[in-house]
Amino acid sequence: MFDHGQPSYAEVNKDILSTMLETGPKYWMLLGMTMSVAGICFFMPWIYQLFVGVGAAGMNHNAVWGSYLSNFIFWIGLSHSGTLLSAVLHITNSPWRKSIYRSAEAMTLFSLMTAALFVMVHVGRVWFVHWSFPIPNEMGLWPNFRSPLMFDVMAITTYLTASSIFIYMGSVPDFAAVRDASTGLRRRLYTIFSFGWRGTAREWHTLGWAYTFFAVFVIPLAVSVHSIVSWDFALSAVPGFHHTIFAPYFVCGAIYSGTAGIVTVMYCLRKFLGFERYIGQVHLDSLGKLLITLSLIWSYINILELFTTWFGGTSYELEALSFRLTGFYAPLYWEMLIFCAFVPLLMLFKKIRLSWNKMLLISVLINIGMLTERFIIVATSQPRKFLPGAFGFYVPSWIEISISVGSFAIFVTLFLIFIKWVPAISIYEVKETLKPLRRNV
């Protein structure tokens, strides 16, 4: 379980809390950098777009959805493994979950927030976006509950709320640990955060019960969220969107990219926060196996999609497919296949699975592949719809590209802030995995 020998309880506390309590200049530099990238690349173009209109992006009449939506799906997808994986592994009692789940859940939260931002960027009149919430209003108008976008709003807000509670609940004992290890204002704050946690048996019991309940509750939720996101597409008749396989396809892709994301985040935690003792090869190995499985499922669904399109044989679907496979964006399609279907097969070799650097590379490639997958779905289907006379073309504008880049900065910024406020590894659960020490009598 531990690569460098088992730490003592005190060491665990010290190791993990030190990442919160001791802040070096490098951290501030990094935070400053990501914040300015987020400001310059994301918020400034967005403000510009708010003034001139969505026309600042590259979308047009033949492709009214563009990279904003594909980024939205990507971030929703990335959110998937965190909470889901954590919950699944919690119920199945996998011990290797314990040192990674906190960051994974944080990833869920922050990618959901980034995704929600993309909805704001996407819509034409963001200042009226609250109309899509079922808020009672004097006009007597309600949102349209038949709309898949409405399902989306419901699903995502529910998921966001549930994930937040889930991660918070799991952190309460750790907040108490922070409270006890600090003084002054921080102590006061964490007193509030920890809800006065004292560590009594009854408290532990209640936490355990509630946590398990939420774990069970979150799993179907996570599955439903991406199914519903996929229905945004699948419920339309657009060739390339209108597939019954879309819900499982999206869910599988989401978990896939999310798991790859966890590998990336783990690498960073290990590297930059010095968690070598807690995040070890056993995690890497397990995640690697999971990734291979997911990759195979993903490939299978892809083949299935191609097959049903070909077997259906309608001119609409075939035209959209041939545009996807051979048109302007074909290189992206093949790139996606290589990164998501073939490269992960390398993990069949244990040597590669256990190498941090190689796994980092593979995980990043998978996510690049998944980002392109989403882009391809959005960008190659719409311009090839039903009327050939309205066939068109879509290329993202620099504003869209900049906003996409900026969204990563937002995510990293949020994560950087997170590690200073919440222990990035669950202290008490890591302690649970330690072999009981002999008490000095």
Added chain:
Amino acid sequence: MSTFVEKLRQYSKPGYYDEFDYHWTMTIDLDRCTGCEACVVACQAENNLPIVGEERFAQSREIKWIRIERYWEGEYPNIKMGFIPMLCQHCDDAPCETACPVYATYHNQDGLNTQIYNRCIGTRTCAVYCPYEVRYFNWFTYTWDEPLEQQLNPDVSVREKGVMEKCTFCIQRIRIAKDNAKDDDRRRVRDGEVVPACVQSCPTEAMLFGNSKDPEAKVSKMMKNTRGYTVLKDLNTTPSIVYLKKVHA
């Protein structure tokens, strides 16, 4: 709860507007249509469509509620051109209507597919879902070079950036006709009293507009023509526009 169930039944019945007075319908005879595009300009004048400029055209961001699509058949020298005016089909089973999260587009009691600009938040889902690609988005707030704005029709709202727009079957003309009918204490408008701008302008009289609920209306008779068909019928959108196939002599 019971009212809810009742409503649900009422609205899930296909063609729930059967009990209403009107079902506005258009027929377009492709054997008469010459592709002259008089309708396109008529629509632009009537409905305050913006002048977008060459750059926007190059970006495929023009706004034309009615457009002529052209399709070649055959090769030189035995080549034929087929024109087809494409405008909002006001489908009875419109894909766009289910898509809008805020009910900016819905089916109204006259069988019309509405678009309420001031309710639209601009998700553009309706445009993605529309198989006919007749929904146009305001990528920018368009302005008119002075004094072109003096031409703007005061009966039609000028749209701002971020909202979707499309053919309304000239709802302002329908409203005026209904208004006149009410003045005369008539329950329904007469056949031919409502003429959308495109239909009015058509030099070859290819287009016909009326209430297909009225079996005596010209349009009801024209719809029964053996040449009649609806575009992309296999999608089951049940459009309110019936095209009459061009005769190939």
Added chain:
Amino acid sequence: MSKISRRDLLQYIGAGGIGVAGGVLYGEGVQRKVELLIPQVIPPEDYSPGVATWYNTVCNQCSAGCGISVRIREGKAKKIEGNPVHPVSRGRLCARGQAGLNVLYNPDRIRTPLQRADRGSENTAEISWDDALTTIGSRIGRLKIEGNAGRIRLLTGRTRGHLDELFAQFMNLLGSEHYQQYDFTYPSALAAANKTSFGTDVLPYYDIENADFLLSFGADYLGTWLSPVHYSRAYGNLRQGRQGQRGKTVQVEPRMSLSGAAADEWIAARPGTEGLLALGIAHVLVSSGSYTGNDRDEWSSALQAYSPSMVSAETEVSEDTIVRIAEEFGASTASLAIAGGATAAGTNAVASIVAVNALNHLAGNLGKPGGVILNSAQTFPAAAGSSPAGLQGALDLVAAMQAGDVEVLLVHDTNPVFSLPDNVGFRQAMENVPLIIALSSFHDETTVMADFILPTNTYLESWGDDVPDPGVGFPVTSLSQPVVAPLYDTLPVGDIILSLARQIGGELPIHMPWASMEEFIKDRWREEFDERMSEGQDQNFEAFWQAVLEAGVWGQPGAAAGGQPESSSSPTIAAIADPVSKFAGDETDYPFVLHPYLTATFLDGRGANLPWLQELPDPMTSVVYGSWAELNPVTADELGIEEGDVLEIESPAGSIRVPAFIFPAIRPGVVAVPIGQGHTSYGRYASDRGVNPIHIVATLMDKQSGDLAWAATRVKITNTGERLRIVKTDGVTRTLGRQILGPGNDHG
């Protein structure tokens, strides 16, 4: 509850105060901007806010003379529709006519009189009407006194009705014979040919509506030819207006026009041989015995040479096709042949049209429904000036200008600098004229050469009347009235002429005593009413005038259709000559035939400054905002040209650079370029956009009519290697088997 200290209390009060202030400011901030409610000082009688009124007047966007209704709300023009009671438009209107609102509300209109220091430059100074008219009046007056009135010239576009009379009278009184018209679109050759065939050069009424078989040689009757709105309506009826009977149309032209696209059969004969094809068909009609007239032998001998085999070889139309069309043409009860477009723009245009007219003779359709119904020249208002004189007239004017015989040139409503070939040298010749006065609403290429620019009202702000040409078979006169108050400091062109007359003095004001165009027209109508129109009417003139104003048109549908058609076909037989057009340029050096064509949107370029028309996708190609050169896909393949490759099109007269467009319905060996773009100055929407193919047309002429043979130029094409994106709205122009144009197979 702990005690609140004084200090705390103050803080709470402070916070509360800031809150209240913030709330008030917020309220102020979200408050709607104050809007004013401006009442009328004195309300006009026919005015109701919020309710539209319709005024009838006449369209001036082309020469067809459609009646229009303009929708006015709160004193502003909102929409133009066809006038339902007008016999030409019959309630319908084309795109160009509807875009008339863009003329009225064009941001580039000239708003005040201007004086220009150096020609061709943008430098103009505003000048008052008084100053401008005094200066010009004294210049003209001096010439008149000196007896040099012949050195004054008036050049206008196609002008009819009483404005024409006013121009003629003005020039007559000045003592100058030089009032002339130039209009690129005027069918001089058709008029000349009809004079030969039918004995009158008044354009006849082609009854397309009732025809069974319409054979069109190059005439784009649905887009640009003579009276497109009227013919479009007629076409609709020809197709589907009669129960169980669908008329057939055949179009002969090298590049498919709107009418070609509508036709059942499109025949791309070799350019310049369309007349020959007509003679071939005529030959079959006679030789097959389908024609049974008394003068069969004469026809037979005149058409002897034009056997199908010979014609087929020349025209590259198969013998079968010629025979088949001739049979159908002969067998139809009402068959009609018309000629226009490129057929009427060759060096043998008149011969070609005579050949087509021969078909009408042989079909025996003269004066019959579905045939050619002759119009008699209308007497009210009588045609006063000359009809547009084509290239010959322009060449004469240029020669006079070059020779220094022109002292003052008045230009109105015509743009010869744009619509004449470059090597006519109109612009250069203008340099020799000491004083050029433009009566114009826009800074077009001719106006920018003027020393004085007198801004005219647009037709929607002017009084006038018009006789539609071609007529509709019975006497019709339309009346046009201002539908809105003038937007700027402009005057109706008639008023300018009348003011000038007053300014010049002498006998002019005595013979032209009217204060305004309105008065002049009303005066003339009153005279006419007293003489003839009042017959059988019991109303007085004012009531009659009001009625005509409301209707926008006066007509006598019952009256005779005009002169009986020339029953004798001998003039036509006598006039049959070789109709094959000669081309400028050697076939080896210049392997392609240039086919410039009028577009339904811009016509000869006059519509290019209207944004709605610039944004109207071309009907056949969907291109907006620019020029293109159409090439057959096979030709393009051979030359390795793709869409968007910039081609250099060089004729013996010059060259243009224009992007290529692959067009599947054009004859190989022909390159077609639309007319209308390529303005160097004509407002923000038109200038510096595309190219003008008229500029490289060689100045060949049809000798008989003096008309420009604009379809008789050969060119060569070089791919410059540059690329220019053609802006178009079309995606893929094939249906890919989908259910779009008709109920096909069940899925796409």
Added chain:
Amino acid sequence: MSISVLDALQPAKKPALIVLVLVFGLFVGAWVHGKYFSDRSPIQPIDFSHRIHVTDNEIPCQHCHIYAERTPVAGVPSVSKCMGCHNSVPSVRESPEILKLATYWENREPIPWIKVYDLPDYVHFTHKRHIKAGLACQECHGPVETMDRITRVATMKMPWCVDCHTEREVEHGRDCWTCHK
């Protein structure tokens, strides 16, 4: 060792109270503005009194607002209309407000009345339909006959319209295209 949440919150009590007071103040301010400073009753260029015209002189509404019954807009009377009557009312000819009117008339200038009832451009309201339906002017515009200076009595917001349409069961009166197009 104190770990009570309440205790931890204790120091936050005062700032929280201040924020609360501030927020409360905001609402009070907005209310005060709406009550006393809003554009509901703007000062007009001429101190025209509907009370004098309607109650005292018993002039019916549509005598001046002539278009209300037959067009979408009610219309303000033209200056000539005002003068038409006031020329023949010598009793008030010298009053300062009437002199203002006379000045406008002499200069042939319109009177820049300030709009009290203003709708956004995307609302297409029609007076005609409402008058023909038998509504009294007062139902929307309030007791104008008692007002010296006109005051807006209704919000003119969508719920206000819709409530009435619902109450009166206007046929298809809740279809959006009734007013928005």
